[in-house]
Amino acid sequence: MRRRSPKSTYGKSRFFCHHVRDAKSSIPPPAPPPPPRSAFDRALDYLALRDRSETEIRRYLENKKKYPPSEVDNAILKLKEYGYINDERFARGFASGRFSSGHSSSFVRRELLKKGINREIVSDTIKETKPSFEEEVKNASSLVLRKYHLSQPIMPKDKNRIASFLARRGYEWEVIRKVLSGIGAEVSDEE
Numbered sequence: 001m002r003r004r005s006p007k008s009t010y011g012k013s014r015f016f017c018h019h020v021r022d023a024k025s026s027i028p029p030p031a032p033p034p035p036p037r038s039a040f041d042r043a044l045d046y047l048a049l050r051d052r053s054e055t056e057i058r059r060y061l062e063n064k065k066k067y068p069p070s071e072v073d074n075a076i077l078k079l080k081e082y083g084y085i086n087d088e089r090f091a092r093g094f095a096s097g098r099f100s101s102g103h104s105s106s107f108v109r110r111e112l113l114k115k116g117i118n119r120e121i122v123s124d125t126i127k128e129t130k131p132s133f134e135e136e137v138k139n140a141s142s143l144v145l146r147k148y149h150l151s152q153p154i155m156p157k158d159k160n161r162i163a164s165f166l167a168r169r170g171y172e173w174e175v176i177r178k179v180l181s182g183i184g185a186e187v188s189d190e191e
Helices: 012-026 039-049 054-064 069-082 087-100 105-114 119-129 133-148 156-168 173-190
Strands: none
Touching: 039 054, 039 069, 054 069, 087 105, 087 119, 105 119, 133 156, 133 173, 156 173
């Protein structure tokens, strides 16, 4: 008599197939996929995170989500009608937030232009929200003190490093000179 191997499926396959067939008949059919979301709905979700410019939304819908330009135009028109997109409001909020965190006017101008804001709106926004010269010096010096923790006399090498740091942040040379002279005085007063 021939021995069966332990991996043999003799006799089991009929039961298994029958059992699976019964289980399949009791499972409801899968739900149909949800309808594709409109460009307007996607734009609303994108705006829910923070305020955005018209160009940012257009880039997101066309490039990332691959909606056709006609549908994107309709969605943007609808968003403007409802007041969800306003480039002037966005520019003012963006500029005031960046100025309060220690960025310079040239940095803010560059960032707003990257975000697709019109040059006229950018220049008007900078004029409205730009801090005064004294406030800009105060912002720059607090930025330097936060970054460099100065407690000893400033060496020329340190002054060059601080000046280049502020220049990269977009500060004008008058502001940088004023900050460097003020920091030298503050450090010597602390001793």
